[in-house]
Amino acid sequence: MSSKPKLSFWAILGPGLLLAATGVGGGDLATAAFVGGMLGTAVLWAVALGAFMKFVVTEGLARWQLATGETLIEGAVRRLGPVVIWIFLPYFLLWSFFVGAAQMSANGVALHAIIPVFDDATDGKIVFGVLSSLVGLGLVLRGGYRWFDVAMKTCIGVMFVTIALTAVALWPGTGEVLRGLFVPTLPRADSEAVVWTVSLIGGIGGTLTVLSYGYWLREEGRTSPDDLRTCRIDLAASYFMMGLFGILMIIVGQTVKLEGQGTAMLVVLSDRLGEELGPVGKWLFLSGTFGTVFSSLLGVWQATPYLFAECWRLGVRRDPNPVDMRAPTYRWFLIVLALVPMVGLFGSFREVQKLYTFIGAYIFPMLALVLIVFNSRSAWVGQRFKNHPVTIIVLAGVLIFFSWLAVENIEA
Numbered sequence: 001m002s003s004k005p006k007l008s009f010w011a012i013l014g015p016g017l018l019l020a021a022t023g024v025g026g027g028d029l030a031t032a033a034f035v036g037g038m039l040g041t042a043v044l045w046a047v048a049l050g051a052f053m054k055f056v057v058t059e060g061l062a063r064w065q066l067a068t069g070e071t072l073i074e075g076a077v078r079r080l081g082p083v084v085i086w087i088f089l090p091y092f093l094l095w096s097f098f099v100g101a102a103q104m105s106a107n108g109v110a111l112h113a114i115i116p117v118f119d120d121a122t123d124g125k126i127v128f129g130v131l132s133s134l135v136g137l138g139l140v141l142r143g144g145y146r147w148f149d150v151a152m153k154t155c156i157g158v159m160f161v162t163i164a165l166t167a168v169a170l171w172p173g174t175g176e177v178l179r180g181l182f183v184p185t186l187p188r189a190d191s192e193a194v195v196w197t198v199s200l201i202g203g204i205g206g207t208l209t210v211l212s213y214g215y216w217l218r219e220e221g222r223t224s225p226d227d228l229r230t231c232r233i234d235l236a237a238s239y240f241m242m243g244l245f246g247i248l249m250i251i252v253g254q255t256v257k258l259e260g261q262g263t264a265m266l267v268v269l270s271d272r273l274g275e276e277l278g279p280v281g282k283w284l285f286l287s288g289t290f291g292t293v294f295s296s297l298l299g300v301w302q303a304t305p306y307l308f309a310e311c312w313r314l315g316v317r318r319d320p321n322p323v324d325m326r327a328p329t330y331r332w333f334l335i336v337l338a339l340v341p342m343v344g345l346f347g348s349f350r351e352v353q354k355l356y357t358f359i360g361a362y363i364f365p366m367l368a369l370v371l372i373v374f375n376s377r378s379a380w381v382g383q384r385f386k387n388h389p390v391t392i393i394v395l396a397g398v399l400i401f402f403s404w405l406a407v408e409n410i411e412a
Helices: 015-023 026-068 072-080 083-114 121-142 145-169 174-182 191-203 208-220 225-255 264-277 279-317 328-346 349-360 363-374 389-411
Strands: none
Touching: 015 026, 015 145, 015 208, 015 225, 015 279, 026 072, 026 083, 026 174, 026 191, 026 208, 026 225, 026 279, 026 363, 026 389, 072 083, 072 208, 072 279, 072 363, 083 121, 083 208, 083 279, 083 328, 121 145, 121 279, 121 328, 145 225, 145 264, 145 279, 174 225, 191 389, 208 279, 208 363, 225 264, 264 279, 279 328, 363 389
16 A cells, blocks of 8 residues: 655645634734733633634544545535535625625734824725735735745744744743643633633634635645544644744733724734834734734635635535636635625724624534534544544534533623
């Protein structure tokens, strides 16, 4: 039996790293910085727990696809019927509008902070948000997957180095950090502290974009059951990086106390860092912030059209050929995604971000339930890829936690 040649660690990092760059946006970093200022490093464990829970879900997606050769959407349609598409599609389109508006707003705010040529911050957010969207559209349309892979790795490299250097300059002490990671505590027992800690667990790491991981696997040529080990290493490294970003931002936020909400908070944070570390600290952090928000926009622009093209292929055209970036439906939806949510730039960023988070909260309980059912049937995935009992317990925890979070969102 022939086996694939061994890949270097850096060659293994592919779709998972793209997921990391897409899943960590300006709103996530702002939330982590705010919670750091309010609760300190005592809640670092919450970031690590959230990253682990999302790793288990995405690993389940990879196992399903490598075992069956189908994306999760394909598998659901084949086993449950086309009605799956018509249930999922309205939810997906609503999420797409708000995630598009949130991405444009985040980039607009960050660029206005770096290039403050407008007297009114709202004007800066709108103009730079539109420009960011159009630049992202052009880059995804003109470049192929390989170009996208290189661009995203460059962005994530910039944001990792700059934010890491900022956190190291403000380091609170290794002992304090280790206690926050491995000794779960809440420095305050009030409802506000609980809500913000829960937001750390559920927030960082993306929402519906995790479904795009399967299409990136195909682009990388990882389609064999023998690729499971490679995917696990890729995902473990990537979710470690997502968690590390959140941890670093909590450390930064603990030193620089903040008030406010949303990506605009990062602008205030850069000014405070300027006071603490000087102009170099401020511009270093702003560079990392822009790398974060633009990589997230670029990832959403590249990933989301796969999902629409898949729904169109399975629900309307009934085409047996898998989708890729050359599909007309992929390219048309990319254009719609980059243009229509511009309307959201004229609204409050805080409200847009709230609605995006509210809608995105529902995907993880749905994914956890489907993976518990689908990956537990050896007739569908085989004995090798079947859920381990521990995996089922973790997925059940994801189902319960994110279902509770969704209910709390409705009540709020």
